[in-house]
Amino acid sequence: MATQEGGGSRAVSLLGRFGGLVPAALYFGLFFFVPFGLIVCFSFWQDFDYKVVHHWTLDNYRYFFSVPDYVGTMWATLWVALAATAITLGLAFPFAYWLSRYVPRGLQKLLLVLVVVPFWTSYLLRVYSWLNILGDKGVINSSLTWLGVIDQPLSLLYHRWTVVVVLVYLYFPFGALTLYSSIDRFDWDQLHAAMDLGASPIRAIRKILIPQIRPGIAAAVIFVFIPILGEYLAPQIVGGTDGVMMGNLIDEFQKEALYARAASISLLIAAFIVLLLVLFRKSLSAREAYGA
Amino acid sequence: MSEREPRFTRRDLLKGGAAGAAGLYFAGAGGALAARLSPAAALEAEAVTLTWLTWFDHYFRQQLQVTKKQTGIGARTKLAPSDSQIYTTIRQTGSQFDIAAADALWVPKMHKDGLTDSFDLSSIPASKQLYPQARHIAIWKDGSNSMAFPNGWSTIQTYYNPKYVKTKPDSYDALLDPKYKKKIVYEDSPENFVGFAGLATGAKVPYDQTLAELKRSKAWLQKLKPNILKIVQQNFETVNALKDESAWIGLGNLGVELRVKDAGGPLIKVAYPKEGLLGWFDGEQMVHASKHKDVFAEFINSVEGQTAFAAKNFIKNGRPMFNEKAYKLLVNQGYKHRADLFNYNNPDLIFKAHLQGPSRNPQATTQTFTEVFGG
Numbered sequence: 001m002a003t004q005e006g007g008g009s010r011a012v013s014l015l016g017r018f019g020g021l022v023p024a025a026l027y028f029g030l031f032f033f034v035p036f037g038l039i040v041c042f043s044f045w046q047d048f049d050y051k052v053v054h055h056w057t058l059d060n061y062r063y064f065f066s067v068p069d070y071v072g073t074m075w076a077t078l079w080v081a082l083a084a085t086a087i088t089l090g091l092a093f094p095f096a097y098w099l100s101r102y103v104p105r106g107l108q109k110l111l112l113v114l115v116v117v118p119f120w121t122s123y124l125l126r127v128y129s130w131l132n133i134l135g136d137k138g139v140i141n142s143s144l145t146w147l148g149v150i151d152q153p154l155s156l157l158y159h160r161w162t163v164v165v166v167l168v169y170l171y172f173p174f175g176a177l178t179l180y181s182s183i184d185r186f187d188w189d190q191l192h193a194a195m196d197l198g199a200s201p202i203r204a205i206r207k208i209l210i211p212q213i214r215p216g217i218a219a220a221v222i223f224v225f226i227p228i229l230g231e232y233l234a235p236q237i238v239g240g241t242d243g244v245m246m247g248n249l250i251d252e253f254q255k256e257a258l259y260a261r262a263a264s265i266s267l268l269i270a271a272f273i274v275l276l277l278v279l280f281r282k283s284l285s286a287r288e289a290y291g292a
Numbered sequence: 293m294s295e296r297e298p299r300f301t302r303r304d305l306l307k308g309g310a311a312g313a314a315g316l317y318f319a320g321a322g323g324a325l326a327a328r329l330s331p332a333a334a335l336e337a338e339a340v341t342l343t344w345l346t347w348f349d350h351y352f353r354q355q356l357q358v359t360k361k362q363t364g365i366g367a368r369t370k371l372a373p374s375d376s377q378i379y380t381t382i383r384q385t386g387s388q389f390d391i392a393a394a395d396a397l398w399v400p401k402m403h404k405d406g407l408t409d410s411f412d413l414s415s416i417p418a419s420k421q422l423y424p425q426a427r428h429i430a431i432w433k434d435g436s437n438s439m440a441f442p443n444g445w446s447t448i449q450t451y452y453n454p455k456y457v458k459t460k461p462d463s464y465d466a467l468l469d470p471k472y473k474k475k476i477v478y479e480d481s482p483e484n485f486v487g488f489a490g491l492a493t494g495a496k497v498p499y500d501q502t503l504a505e506l507k508r509s510k511a512w513l514q515k516l517k518p519n520i521l522k523i524v525q526q527n528f529e530t531v532n533a534l535k536d537e538s539a540w541i542g543l544g545n546l547g548v549e550l551r552v553k554d555a556g557g558p559l560i561k562v563a564y565p566k567e568g569l570l571g572w573f574d575g576e577q578m579v580h581a582s583k584h585k586d587v588f589a590e591f592i593n594s595v596e597g598q599t600a601f602a603a604k605n606f607i608k609n610g611r612p613m614f615n616e617k618a619y620k621l622l623v624n625q626g627y628k629h630r631a632d633l634f635n636y637n638n639p640d641l642i643f644k645a646h647l648q649g650p651s652r653n654p655q656a657t658t659q660t661f662t663e664v665f666g667g
Contacts, residue, residue, distance in 0.1 A: 252661070256654070
């Protein structure tokens with residue numbers, strides 16, 4: 001009886017410790033890890049006559065790396081993701097700094113709402129609206145023509161950099177909100193103390209603020225960089241044939257039922273993401289950031 | 293008390309959960325009981341809902357609501373991006389779908405591979421509304437049965453803005469002219485791109501090229517690529533690009549020139565390349581593994597028999613339907629000029645085109661496209 005009671009209390013204790021994990025583990029096990037495992041398998045199988053044949057092979061990867069244009073697209077995707085992330089954070093950091101340090105609390109909330117206002121409209125609408133901004137007869141070209149600055153419309157759409165511009169617009173809220181939540185917890189007295197001791201404002205930010213908000217910066221990079229790696233709609237709509245990214249290749253293969261080819265490219269993106277997480281693993285540790 | 297402190301104890305939550313579960317159980321049991329007692333509710337409970345894998349331009353929501361009212365048969369639609377994906381989806385999902393759309397030569401492939409069943413077209417009263425040519429499509433015949441109920445069709449031709457394109461592009465090779473750099477748009481369809489290339493380079497069957505023919509097509513597409521402004525997702529983007537003159541040439545279904553004019557765009561002319569035209573016609577098929585095959589004919593009859601919606605479909609989506617009665621309705625509604633401009637009343641045209649269909653080298657066909665436009 002005593003043993004049974006002991007066993008029962010151990011079970012209750014285990015349930016208490018791990019009970020919270022079970023629903024999430026079941027959900028993600030079923031809807032993330034199982035599909036992910038299938039994608040891994042697909043990437044080592046073969047497409048044949050609109051079927052995926054369960055014949056293990058490295059052919060999908062070999063094929064990908066044998067086509068120089070695909071490899072070029074892979075590097076271009078990385079370049080676009082890096083550039084868009086850097087610009088997004090470059091814009092988001094001063095904004096979050098200003099918001100947190102100089103704006104009264106009441107107004108901060110209003111400005112934060114404005115940051116997320118774009119989310120009230122659909123993603124597609126936000127991307128399509130850029131056609132009306134950058135198009136031959138869009139706002140910029142029409143304004144410049146009206147002002148007499150140009151005779152012929154500037155070619156602003158369907159370039160790689162156009163994709164970067166639109167991605168920065170799309171992901172700015174993710175960067176700004178993540179950085180703001182990190183900067184907002186910072187003790188500004190430390191910055192004042194550093195400057196009282198002779199540090200210039202830039203040096204104080206670099207030596208005092210940035211190390212302490214490093215987990216927030218790492219989180220912002222992850223929230224912006226990772227989704228951009230898999231982007232395909234924005235490049236499709238504003239990038240034209242010059243703005244193709246790996247997501248577009250996946251989309252194309254998937255639409256034409258070449259699932260094994262699509263799976264292998266998906267895994268290459270996943271590999272980049274894992275690499276990024278490994279690189280940032282230290283920065284994500286709050287203890288590391290605070291030097292404890 | 294801090295806001296973060298829980299408002300409910302664990303006991304409260306468990307009690308609430310148990311009460312909720314009991315409520316759901318009794319609500320379900322009550323519903324079932326009500327269904328048993330009330331014939332109307334029982335009919336509702338037994339009503340069939342078909343799952344339909346199709347394209348967005350094959351139905352209107354209101355059309356399906358009318359069918360639901362008329363027959364009690366509902367429909368859940370899932371949009372399909374391509375024939376190849378319809379084919380693989382139906383093969384993988386078994387009885388999950390009841391009806392599947394497909395184009396021209398994909399229909400016999402799906403039937404041959406045991407994915408669909410043929411049926412007696414003449415037993416569906418709505419088939420009397422079809423043009424005779426559509427009632428007797430040879431490649432869709434399975435004995436006296438038909439493999440699909442015909443819906444719409446179009447050839448794919450070249451549209452150009454004469455303000456910028458001074459020589460009529462009556463050959464696919466005309467599209468390679470460097471003066472059209474970044475001035476051509478077409479939809480994201482690898483098989484059609486490769487098909488155009490096949491016609492340009494003399495492939496015997498543009499949708500089913502040999503590996504040697506695909507190699508020639510790839511070389512042709514590489515020459516075309518600098519001239520492609522954008523590969524669009526929807527036909528309306530071709531119309532928009534021609535309208536705002538960011539593109540001078542577009543390839544598309546019938547009637548693009550009129551849609552550009554409707555949108556307030558410039559004069560657009562049409563050219564028919566001498567190498568021939570690609571084309572498609574599509575229809576609805578009965579899925580072999582469907583558990584509701586008994587209501588397929590009734591459902592199709594109701595949906596396809598709504599002539600007014602067929603006419604509206606033509607006006608909205610801008611390509612001919614096979615519904616002859618809808619043509620007469622369009623004439624009565626004052627749309628004769630528009631319908632004739634789209635060759636609505638001339639369905640023979642489509643049977644002269646190179647018809648969309650599966651390739652014996654599907655992987656190589658798609659790769660011919662992605663190796664050019666994927667980088």
